[in-house]
Amino acid sequence: MNIVHMKYALEVAKTKSISRAAENLYMGQPNLSRAIKELEEDLGIVIFDRTSKGITVTPVGEEFLHYARKILAQVDEVEAIYKTGNKKVQKFSVCTPRASYISYAFTQFAKHVDTLLPAEIFYKETNSQRTINNVLREEYNLGIVRYQTAFDEYFKRFFREKRLVHETITEFSYVLLTSQNSPLAQKDDILPEDLEAYTEITHADPYVPSLPLVDVKKAELSKFVDKHIFVFERGSQFDLLESVPTTFMWVSPIPTVLLARHNLVQRKCSANNKVYKDVLIYRKNYALTELDKRFVNEVCEAKRKFL
Numbered sequence: 001m002n003i004v005h006m007k008y009a010l011e012v013a014k015t016k017s018i019s020r021a022a023e024n025l026y027m028g029q030p031n032l033s034r035a036i037k038e039l040e041e042d043l044g045i046v047i048f049d050r051t052s053k054g055i056t057v058t059p060v061g062e063e064f065l066h067y068a069r070k071i072l073a074q075v076d077e078v079e080a081i082y083k084t085g086n087k088k089v090q091k092f093s094v095c096t097p098r099a100s101y102i103s104y105a106f107t108q109f110a111k112h113v114d115t116l117l118p119a120e121i122f123y124k125e126t127n128s129q130r131t132i133n134n135v136l137r138e139e140y141n142l143g144i145v146r147y148q149t150a151f152d153e154y155f156k157r158f159f160r161e162k163r164l165v166h167e168t169i170t171e172f173s174y175v176l177l178t179s180q181n182s183p184l185a186q187k188d189d190i191l192p193e194d195l196e197a198y199t200e201i202t203h204a205d206p207y208v209p210s211l212p213l214v215d216v217k218k219a220e221l222s223k224f225v226d227k228h229i230f231v232f233e234r235g236s237q238f239d240l241l242e243s244v245p246t247t248f249m250w251v252s253p254i255p256t257v258l259l260a261r262h263n264l265v266q267r268k269c270s271a272n273n274k275v276y277k278d279v280l281i282y283r284k285n286y287a288l289t290e291l292d293k294r295f296v297n298e299v300c301e302a303k304r305k306f307l
Helices: 003-015 018-024 029-043 059-083 100-110 128-136 149-161 213-220 234-243 256-261 290-306
Strands: 048-051 054-057 090-096 119-125 142-148 164-173 175-179 199-203 228-231 247-251 264-267 275-283
Touching: 003 018, 003 029, 003 059, 018 029, 054 059, 090 100, 090 128, 090 290, 100 119, 100 290, 128 142, 128 164, 128 275, 142 149, 142 290, 149 164, 149 275, 164 290, 175 234, 199 234, 228 234, 234 247, 234 264, 256 264, 275 290
Parallel strands: 090 119, 090 142, 199 228, 199 247
Antiparallel strands: 048 054, 142 275, 164 275, 175 247, 175 264
């Protein structure tokens, strides 16, 4: 067994495909298959089950991959220390929902990173499922998960099963975001019937553990709207909202500087009584660093300021 073989196994587990893993590793598929087989024979275990539907990780394989990730992380840490002249490397990683108040907090956090020391900072916006998976695989240390309070028990049970610490950051109701040029911008309170002629912009990848995607989407979409544009990132949503006055989006409250930059307004809708939670998660065996605590403090400060 060697470190290279561990990296191979982790890539196969990530892609769930020998061929895609081989492409990502810039090697031939037969060579990768042979390396995985040698690794399994050397350890005396079966890491992957090969079926007609693809590759799945066995229970003992999951255990091995858990140790492999830890070992490779330590190798990276040792290399970082000695290749940078014994300077301590500032490391921070977080997955978050696509939320403007959190991205604002991250900007404030980044201002305090020590510029005299090497730094590796990772900030990823994604949905709850990918956030949870990234934290469980130890690819990211922190995660913030967003979901409706109606699904609280689904998520709490899942967190307990996966041994994830979970701490509520905030609860809030969405506001309606639209262009300054939209007729909706002239209303102080939006009624459901006001939305019938409009197109709703929404993120395309909601998630609730144990629930089918179709049911989750039904719970998220506006009942009075039959026109939707599904997006995956915040850049497109702001461009659409600014340029197409007949669009709107449900969002957590937006910082005023961002509203002004994109010529947008946010309005209340008393009929939209869904309540959401943003929840911090991390592995039970993970100890928060000073950088982690600073980021969480900035998020809490942004919450107080904008929510």
